[in-house]
Amino acid sequence: MATFDAVSNSDAAQSFAGRKKGVRPSDVLFHVVMTIYAMLFFLPLLWMAMSSFKTNGQIFQSPFALPTSWDWSVFATAWADGGIGQYAVNSFIVTAVSMVAILGLGSMAAFAFSRMKFRGSGLLLTLFTLGLLLPIQSYFIAQNSLFEYLHLKDTRWALIIPYTAMGLPLAIWLLKAYLDSLPKELFEAARIDGAGDLRIYWSVVLPLVRSGMATVAIFSALAAWNEFLLALLYIQNDELKTIPVGLLAFSTKYITDYHLLFAALTIVTIPMIVIYVLFHRRIAQGLTEGSLK
């Protein structure tokens, strides 16, 4: 979470009041070095995007040259014939369902843990906290056998269920911390007004933990979108593969069709980078608005 706060911090977060005006040589050097370092990130991506438009021969012989023609149909080929479109749809469904489930189930449990006293709450909370620490290796072997037994493998549930389970501990822990920090008068007032638990959950808890929910949503959506090991083991049916596994299948299938491979990589990465850049702004805005109130 610190991560997303951090990148969205505006420069105003760090103070430079004592600086003299004007361009100093050290500033120039600084920006030159940082730009060269930033190139380490942009060059491979640029090379990847450019190679999508080249023939195999050009990719081998003139890796740094601009493409001679801009044939955009390669992206359509990768998307439709190569199946990247289907993989993206699958990733979207699995990610969306898991995220909604994590937010819904997580916030309900967090509400109970934070605002209700009940027998066994300490034990249950400890078990969920344990989930924050357990590495995937400690359960995926038996999980695989269990899903096989339940005939869940090669269905979307084989990914949605574990992704939801993996996201819940963080969601509960984080949202509980949010709820714990709220004044209890809020809940008492609602109760005096005659609101039941479900009503309080819906009209008090959910609106109040929205910023916490946003953090959980970002985190769990990215985790589900990028997850590889379980997707590799549980999904053999090409129609159901998510992007990471699908891209790997794609790269085996079109192993010598380099520009198609680069096109597939480009389709998968560039939209995410665009979303990230937009996203980064939105969070910065949300943070400043939040701190101004």
Added chain:
Amino acid sequence: MKPNRGWTPYLFVLPAFLVFAVAILLPVLATFGLSFTRWDGSGPLKFKGIANYTRALHDSVYISSYWHVLIYVVATIVLEVLLGLLLAGAVSARPGTTFYRVAFFIPVMLPLVVIAVLWSFVLNPDFGLLNAGLDAVGLGGWKRVWLGDPNTALLAISVISGWIFAGFYMAIFYAGFARIPKDIIESARLDGAGEWTIFRRMKVPLVRGITEIAVLLCVTGGIQVFDLVFVLTNGGPYNTTEVPTTYLVKTVFRDQDVGYGSALAVILTVVIALIGLLYSRLRRKTSDVEF
């Protein structure tokens, strides 16, 4: 709050707990149980006692996988945490660095597999960007089959890992630096302290707690490295990049040796848990002052 409201709290917790118990808690226990058996995944189970564990202790590939992951972890502490700290120092020392922060963080967003496939192209011996680049600047003699050479494969994976995650640690440290009261830094600056001195003598010591967490994250995450290794080398060449996770997946899903694989998984879990415990003990002893 009324102390007891009957079934309501359970109705709120139960859905989450059911999913969590079925998908994680039960499998954790079952994996532990399976580690004492011989099982091919479908046939009859045979109880084998601790045979799988003694076998693991004599499995030279498994033992060496821990050496590889140790090298990887040490390398990534430098290439991810230390580099991330330096980058955070750099971008927080001057105004107008939003662009760099956004750029360095890009790889963290992308699926590891996608990055691994991209890098397998960058390092490709035939058309890869790196070898072509070396040729272009007259260093053709340095060209290598980076991922196929036992001397460079593990190093290459570590460098790629640094390329991805240095930005992640930069973001963490940057957030830490932003929390340091501005007047402390400002007065040091007015006293004529240079940015490097401020970084070394003030910022780094003040984010010590964050550094400790970052190192722990890097170590426990590094031991579990899978996606990158699986796509780039899958343990090769000649097992020189075999790490515990890739070996474990091969044991279970290629060799159908579920019992032995479970034992390897339990050992890995215990190793990770022990490191976490030891580390938090050490932290409590050495750092009483939390910023």
